[in-house]
Amino acid sequence: MKISRNSLTDAVGKGILNPGQDDALWAFLADQSAHTPSFKPAHILYYLGGLIAIGAMSLFMTLGWEQFRGGGLLAIASAYCVVALGLTEYLLNHRRLPLPAGLTAALAVVVVPLAVYGAQHLLGYWPELTDQDNYREFHRRIDWRWMFMEAATLAAGAAVLWRYRLPFSVMPVAVTLWYISMDLTPILFGGDEAEFFSQRARVVSTVFGALMVVGAFVVDLRTRRDRDFAFWLYLFGVLTFWGGLSSLDSDSELGKAVYAAVNLLLIAIGATLSRRVFAVFGGLGFAGYLGHLAYSVFQGSMLFPLALTAIGLGVIAAGAYWQKHEAAIGHALRRWLPLALQELLEQRAA
Amino acid sequence: MNPWLKAAAGTALLLVPLLANAAAATSPVGLWKTVDDKTHTVTGLVRITEANRQLTGRVERVLDPKAKPGARCKPCTDERHDQPIEGLTILRGVRPSTDEPGVWEDGDILEPKTGKIYRVRLQVKEGGKVLEVRGYLGFFYRNQYWQRQE
Numbered sequence: 001m002k003i004s005r006n007s008l009t010d011a012v013g014k015g016i017l018n019p020g021q022d023d024a025l026w027a028f029l030a031d032q033s034a035h036t037p038s039f040k041p042a043h044i045l046y047y048l049g050g051l052i053a054i055g056a057m058s059l060f061m062t063l064g065w066e067q068f069r070g071g072g073l074l075a076i077a078s079a080y081c082v083v084a085l086g087l088t089e090y091l092l093n094h095r096r097l098p099l100p101a102g103l104t105a106a107l108a109v110v111v112v113p114l115a116v117y118g119a120q121h122l123l124g125y126w127p128e129l130t131d132q133d134n135y136r137e138f139h140r141r142i143d144w145r146w147m148f149m150e151a152a153t154l155a156a157g158a159a160v161l162w163r164y165r166l167p168f169s170v171m172p173v174a175v176t177l178w179y180i181s182m183d184l185t186p187i188l189f190g191g192d193e194a195e196f197f198s199q200r201a202r203v204v205s206t207v208f209g210a211l212m213v214v215g216a217f218v219v220d221l222r223t224r225r226d227r228d229f230a231f232w233l234y235l236f237g238v239l240t241f242w243g244g245l246s247s248l249d250s251d252s253e254l255g256k257a258v259y260a261a262v263n264l265l266l267i268a269i270g271a272t273l274s275r276r277v278f279a280v281f282g283g284l285g286f287a288g289y290l291g292h293l294a295y296s297v298f299q300g301s302m303l304f305p306l307a308l309t310a311i312g313l314g315v316i317a318a319g320a321y322w323q324k325h326e327a328a329i330g331h332a333l334r335r336w337l338p339l340a341l342q343e344l345l346e347q348r349a350a
Numbered sequence: 351m352n353p354w355l356k357a358a359a360g361t362a363l364l365l366v367p368l369l370a371n372a373a374a375a376t377s378p379v380g381l382w383k384t385v386d387d388k389t390h391t392v393t394g395l396v397r398i399t400e401a402n403r404q405l406t407g408r409v410e411r412v413l414d415p416k417a418k419p420g421a422r423c424k425p426c427t428d429e430r431h432d433q434p435i436e437g438l439t440i441l442r443g444v445r446p447s448t449d450e451p452g453v454w455e456d457g458d459i460l461e462p463k464t465g466k467i468y469r470v471r472l473q474v475k476e477g478g479k480v481l482e483v484r485g486y487l488g489f490f491y492r493n494q495y496w497q498r499q500e
């Protein structure tokens with residue numbers, strides 16, 4: 001539910017609030033939401049600046065920096081980390097600005113793999129690497145040898161979260177877990193497969209993504225009265241799970257139907273938990289399945305478009321019924337859930 | 351013969367193998383051994399040829415001890431479906447990069463075992479002895495390293 005300034009003025013007009021109460025209530029709500037990310041110019045500038053700085057030290061790292069060699073990269077990354085942590089302390093303790101503090105804390109975590117990469121070069125861990133295998137490839141190349149950098153990033157992320165408890169610091173942790181889901185298979189099964197992207201690696205990614213989603217749910221449940229620490233974990237967990245699942249071979253029509261059912265389940269989970277990411281990926285997957293039906297299975301059918309239209313209208317009718325009886329249905333469904341989960345759902349739906 | 355001409359002809363003859371070696375050091379053309387990253391066994395031989403500035407690679411021999419004799423590409427989905435793996439074209443449309451010298455890209459590679467096709471990038475390394483074969487899945491990639499046979 002979104003409350004606007006006009007809604008409060010209308011409430012005064014209808015006698016629900018006394019004149020003056022609307023101003024006080026609006027000031028109270030504005031103060032409460034000042035530190036919650038929203039589409040405000042200040043917040044957009046925070047995130048734009050933060051993402052540029054984070055990108056500069058990760059995805060947009062240039063090849064020129066390889067000239068600093070191991071020791072130079074380690075020193076630069078360590079200096080960045082110290083400065084970012086200093087900024088976080090300053091923004092949090094002196095300026096009371098948790099949003100930009102979360103971004104600088106995330107920057108401190110983002111430079112950790114660069115520091116480890118520099119240290120590994122210094123110790124001669126990458127002897128076979130040539131000019132084509134540089135730090136920038138960490139974000140694109142699937143290779144189990146990145147695992148030390150990833151483990152160090154997770155440890156740094158956990159330390160930063162323990163120290164500052166800022167939700168945006170979860171972002172580098174979630175991205176790193178996504179990378180691990182791709183690099184993990186050779187470690188689990190002893191060596192790289194002959195194929196580029198083996199079926200086993202795809203299954204590992206799918207299972208890892210499902211575990212990330214479960215982990216995100218546990219975090220969501222445990223921080224239900226706090227800020228949103230689960231957002232990034234849900235986002236990259238669903239991306240990992242859905243990406244792995246969608247890349248799996250399913251030669252049979254039954255397999256494809258199961259894939260469609262899983263995507264519908266994702267939409268249902270998204271609706272229950274009020275998390276759009278499930279609905280977006282579930283919608284994409286289900287649309288892909290419908291495309292398969294239209295272009296392969298029922299290519300020459302006259303009835304398929306009519307049947308699909310009827311199903312679509314049926315779903316709209318179900319939505320209309322749901323809206324009319326939402327309170328009763330919600331109450332009936334939530335009755336069966338544990339109290340903590342009931343509280344979480346009410347919190348997120350608000 | 352004029353002694354200067356003799357010397358020039360001799361120098362040219364000496365340069366031919368050097369130039370040939372230099373070409374081999376950057377060109378993926380030739381016969382390559384494919385190697386299983388996990389077991390380090392040679393799984394096959396692939397011959398890469400060039401025509402009209404485009405590379406094509408065909409499986410010359412299957413050496414994988416686990417492969418069935420006369421195996422066919424059952425999982426392939428295009429015109430290569432059910433074709434014998436020996437003789438199968440697995441690399442095609444690979445062109446020299448306009449940005450990176452020594453890099454060949456824009457083509458695709460077929461994995462006969464799975465029938466999957468990936469965007470590919472080739473680069474000869476280690477003085478022509480190793481071919482880095484990069485397969486892409488969206489934004490991400492993995493490398494295989496083939497060894498020069500001839």
